Amino acid sequence: MRVFHRSSELPLLVFTTLAQFTLGVFTSIFVAAYSGFEALGWSVRFLWVAMACALLASIFHASRNRLSAYRVTLNLASSRLSREVLSAGLFLLLLAGYAYFSWFKGEGFPLHPVYDGVTLLAGFAMLAFMASAYLLPARPFWNTPYTLTLFTSSVFILGPLGAWTLYALHQFSYSQTPVLSIVSLTYCRWAALVTIIMLLIRIFHASLHVRNLKRRGVIPERFKVSLGRLPPVRTLTAAVALILAGLIFLYVGWPIRTVEGLILLVSVEFLVLLFGEVVEKAIFYRLMASPIGVVNLLSLAARLQALKQKV
Numbered sequence: 001m002r003v004f005h006r007s008s009e010l011p012l013l014v015f016t017t018l019a020q021f022t023l024g025v026f027t028s029i030f031v032a033a034y035s036g037f038e039a040l041g042w043s044v045r046f047l048w049v050a051m052a053c054a055l056l057a058s059i060f061h062a063s064r065n066r067l068s069a070y071r072v073t074l075n076l077a078s079s080r081l082s083r084e085v086l087s088a089g090l091f092l093l094l095l096a097g098y099a100y101f102s103w104f105k106g107e108g109f110p111l112h113p114v115y116d117g118v119t120l121l122a123g124f125a126m127l128a129f130m131a132s133a134y135l136l137p138a139r140p141f142w143n144t145p146y147t148l149t150l151f152t153s154s155v156f157i158l159g160p161l162g163a164w165t166l167y168a169l170h171q172f173s174y175s176q177t178p179v180l181s182i183v184s185l186t187y188c189r190w191a192a193l194v195t196i197i198m199l200l201i202r203i204f205h206a207s208l209h210v211r212n213l214k215r216r217g218v219i220p221e222r223f224k225v226s227l228g229r230l231p232p233v234r235t236l237t238a239a240v241a242l243i244l245a246g247l248i249f250l251y252v253g254w255p256i257r258t259v260e261g262l263i264l265l266v267s268v269e270f271l272v273l274l275f276g277e278v279v280e281k282a283i284f285y286r287l288m289a290s291p292i293g294v295v296n297l298l299s300l301a302a303r304l305q306a307l308k309q310k311v
Contacts, residue, residue, distance in 0.1 A: 011057040011284040016130065017158075017277050018054035019088060020151060022047050023123040024159020025096070025166065030120050032163070033110050037183045041109025043166035045102035048095040055088050068145045068259055084133045095121040111162040111291070127151060140216070141287055146209035150284060153202045161248075162190030165270045168263050180259050185252045187260065192249040195273070199242055202280075239277040244269040 026047055032040045097115070101107045110116045131151045134219065135141040165189065171178045248265050251257060 009282070011060060012285060013278065013281045015054045016151070017055070017056040017154070017274075017281055018050050019091075019126065019130065020154040021162060021277075022051045022054065022095070022191070022270045023091075023127060024157070025163045026123055026159075027155065028118065028163035029109055030116060032117075032187055037187050038110070038162055039179075039184070040109065040167045040187070042102065042170050043163055044098045044109045046091060046096070046166060048099045048143060051092045053094055055085070056087060057093055058085055061303040068167075070100040074088075081133055084126070087122065087129045091119070091126045091140045092120045094122055101192045117140050127155065133231040141213070142214070144209060146205055149202060150280065151207045153198045154277055154280075156194055156198045157202070158270075158277060160187075161245075161266055161273065164188060164266055168266070177260055178263065180257065188266065189249055189252045192252070195245045195269075196242060196249070199238060199245070203238055230279055230286070234276065234283060237272060237279060241269065241272045241276055244272060259272065267288045 004156050013064055025043065029041050029044055032038075094115075098109065098111065098119075104108075107153055134147050137143055164184075168178050244265065248262075248269060251262060
């Protein structure tokens, strides 16, 4: 069982945010490439770096002894955390293959339908194991459908516009300007639409989730205090993100547009979305975790049971 404290929120926040961002960007590249927008595929060479940072944060959090952190992967039969970390490692290994072929062979995305499909499945397997690690009956805050909604929506909120942002950065790194082709404009419109839909789904489900927790009396007063100003910041960020996504959707259809204007809109929107994800994850971990010095009865009972078994 995981027992979280405030000091351990940061590596978990880094892991979930970066891993879901990486999966979202890869999914967007996959869909775009097989729909005719293969230029977006060159962004895949950077994804292994983000996934490597995410995996390091997860492994280092799992063990206080950094040299023995690898042992977290050795208990696949009974440990959800082991399955989560191992699936993330497999996803990283497959992404490293794209980096190799991109940098040393000059081949972008896609490589091969089978390899691409296996990588995509590995990524969503990682997401499933990641969510299952939090669906613990002993933690009523986590063990709700909203956890699945939060993690899945993060993939499709950060991914589509994040992929286009990486594409623009890749083009500028080679002193090239992204082309406003029909395909790229269509992609941006669909990316903005997906972002709007997923934000609305999350907002709606989050309101139901909070109402359900209050009805069950699951949110003690001390947790409300620990959240501080995060909920209002989340609301404001979501509103700004929705407005910017709407502007991108409309901007793509304007007869007079420039690539610089689109890049500015998409980049600002992506930064707002990324900030919103950090705030959302901070609320998630602070709401679900015990404040400093507080051990709830469920975790105490679990520890006592574990001690009895050792004796």
